Amino acid sequence: MEPIEIGIFVSLGLLAVVILGMRVAFAAAIAGVVGLIWIFWAKKGYSSDSFFWALTVAAKTAGQVPHSKVSSQALSLIPTFILIGYLAYYAGLTKALFEAAKKWVAWLPGGLAVSTVFATAGFAAVSGASVATSAVFARIAIPEMLAIGYDKRFAAGVVAAGGTLASLIPPSAILVIYAIIVEQDVGMLLLAGFVPGAFSAVIYGLLIVGLALTFKNFGPPVSGFTWKERFAALPPALPIFAVVAIIILFVYNPFGGDAWGTPTEGGAIGAFIVFCMALYKGMRWPQLKDALMETAKLAVMIFTIIWGVLIYVRFLGFADLPTAFSDWITSLDQSPMLTLVMILLAYAILGMFMDAIGMLLLTLPITYPAVMALNGGEFVSAADSAFGMSGPMAGIWFGILVVKMAEFCLITPPIGLNCFVVAGVREDLSVQDVFKGVTPFFIADAITIAGLVAFPSIVLWLPSLAG
Secondary structure, three states: HHHHHHHHHHHHHHHHHHOOOOOOHHHHHHHHHHHHHHHHHHHHOHHHHHHHHHHHHHHHHHHHHHHHHHOOOOHHHHHHHHHHHHEEEEEEEEHHHHHHHHHHOOOOOHHHHHHHHHHHHHHHHOOOOOHHHHHHHHHHHHHHHHOOOHHHHHHHHHHHHHHHHHHHHOHHHHHHHHHHHHHHOOOHHHHHHHHHHHHHHHHHHHHHHHHHHOOOOOOOOOOOHHHHHHHHHOHHHHHHHHHHHHHHHHHHOOOOOOOOOOOOOHHHHHHHHHHHHHHHHHHHHHHHHHHHHHHHHHHHHHHHHHHHHHHHHHHHHHHHHHHHHHHHHOOOOOOOOHHHHHHHHHHHOOOOOOOHHHHHHHHHHHHHHHHHHHHHOOOOOOOHHHOOHHHHHHHHHHHHHHHHHHHOOOOOOOOOOHHHHHHHOOOOOOHHHHHHHHHHHHHHHHHHHHHHHHHOHHHHHHHHOOO
């Protein structure tokens, strides 16, 4: 059997066991090891002696992956970004953000829900974890929306959908993972996430206002806040903007000259600032211990997925499956843009059965080379490319599109993780209630993705400024 055929069989088996419920990390690692053994054994003619040789070589090949790949400095961003989010919660920044947003925009139709979306977007700027964002605002925002008459399902849907913004707005753990897998510049990707993240939040807000105007008593406005109260609500939220400014300065210096440091250093300094703020607000050892433990748990989960999937990726290289898929994609008799849309639709379907990080790690080694081939190659100029952008810029643009699709997958049934988190925090809500509540946001996500595809400048404006 040829290596490509082995690659297809093993990949189909991997998808089957993941859909049946096996964890992505373990399924990918097992598939990778089995695939490596099969390929090496096939090369030696399937004899009994060659099986043990293939087993030894596969074990050595798989064993090199965890240290060689995960020791990358760029991955050290992930724990610091996650820690910022948990420390921000204990510093009271989440409550301060929500209060500020409420006082400024709650007068709109559906204003409290709009406030929740904007507050989650602000919190996303200091948190790299969508799950943490959803859990925090399920405790803060849902009770206030219920108190003034919001439908509990829609209130839960607002929080679950708003939590997905942490996947796109830097600091984003998923953007870092994408950069590592496809070998793109981490700083450029983090810059590229700001404007699309804000664009997505605005689309969510407009959807909520439209629903409140269409349906009577859907989202009653909240009024009565004075201008003095509005301005007084801003200073407690300022540390959020300080952390955002530090991350930007450590990725790209808008005042000219070199950046102040690396994104990793920016993340560490941002975590230290929020830590000091949390101490000032009264955080004690039990809260710090909880923040560190939750950070460690989430970071270990992400790194375990990376280890397992990278073993599978090593197998794909031996099977030559990414090259074969790229050749097949470029041979299709249709426009590159239509092919790209079909790839994004495939992500939407796949996301119904897999978590976002695992889905990206499993698919990017195949889809990224294919999209680069559609564009004309990794090093093609903007004038010669199919999508009107150079190879590196096409990689950044595709990364934002894919991460937005990963956001979409966090709220799609049957395993939308954010929906399970919100239902777990709120005893008065079932998972089915949350899934019903997020349904309108599917429309908003579709509009956002269409906008990012039709107008790539939304994604590429900031990276182009940075050169």
